[in-house]
Amino acid sequence: MSIPASEPGDAVSAGExxxxxxxxxxxxxGGIAYGELSAxxxxxxxxxxxxxxxDRAVLGKMAVAEFGHFEMVCERLNGMGMDPELAMLPFQRIVDLFHERTRPADWHESLMxxxxxxxxxxxxxxxxAENLDVATRSVIAQVRTSEEQTTLLAGLLKNMLDDDPRLSSRLALWGRRLVGEALSRAQYIGAKHSFLVGLRPDGTQEQAAADVHAILSVLTRNHSRRMNSLGLTA
Structure with missing residues (x-):
């Protein structure tokens, strides 16, 4: 990210x-690292x-990939002179609470x-990522889930629903609960940690809150589209 040069009278200096x-x-x-470790x-x-x-191997392979992502993010934090554990600690409770509230009851819910x-x-x-510096953007690109894995999960879900159509209503409800909890946690983290304030020269709490809201709206629309592609009501 390029930081604009300060001018006399600027309210916020380049250093700030x-x-x-x-x-x-x-x-x-820090949030990504703990999310990957928890995943x-x-x-x-x-x-x-x-x-x-x-089927066990599918989730096992995903778990291995998540741990690899965790190590990549920690390496980036170390390179910045930051202790990864200290960076992760502020996010431990909220991420753990999400998983406690969304504990799957069976294989179907785990896959969803x-x-x-x-x-x-x-x-x-x-x-x-598009607003970040090249080095950080590169790390985030590497920790993103592969298209192959996403396609595999979608295929398994479709086959599961085709085999047992009675699952549709339960998994639709479960999907709504998952996205509701995920967006609620994201909004809480955004407010508590002032996410996005640092991405604007004129960044304010109000503007950051508006940016978070806009991002959550996009996430909600995309989730609805994916659920529709599975034949489920979002």
């Missing part, structure tokens, strides 16, 4: 803008619901959770 941006990046990467733990745990060994949460996370990364 740089400090704002650095704080934003550390907060963002690794929960995907590994949820794999126990798998009806077949092949993996699909919904992965997709929302992808949309969030895409919305944020």
């Amino acid at each position: 803008l740089s400090a704002r941006y650095d704080k934003f990046v550390v907060d963002l990467l 690794f733990e929960h995907l590994s745990s949820d794999a126990r619901y798998s009806p077949t060994l092949a 959770k993996a699909y919904v949460v992965d997709a929302i996370t992808e949309d969030f990364y895409a919305a944020i």
Whole structure:
């Protein structure tokens, strides 16, 4: 990100803008790192619901990828001179609470959770990354879920719904709960940690809140489209 040069009389100096941006990046990467570590733990745990060994391998492969993403983000934080654990700690409670409130009851719900949460996370990364510096943008690009994995999850869900149409109403309701919880947590984090303030020279709490709201609206629309493609009501 390029920081505009300060002019006499500027309300915010270039140094302050740089400090704002650095704080934003550390907060963002700290949140991503803990999210990836938590995803690794929960995907590994949820794999126990798998009806077949092949299905267990699907979630196992996803879990391994998430841990690799966690290590990449930690490497970036270390490169910035930041302690990854300190960067992650502010986000531990809110992410853990999300997983506590969205604990799947069976394989069907586990698969839906993996699909919904992965997709929302992808949309969030895409919305944020274009405003970041090259090095941080590169790290975020590397931690994004592969298109192959997303397609695989969607295919498994479609096959599952085709095999048992009675699942539709339950998984539609579960999907709504998942997206509601995810967006609620994202909004809370955005407000508490002043996300996006550091991305604008004239950044204010009010403008950041408006930007977060706009991003959440995009995430909601994209979620509805994905659910429709599965034949589910968002």
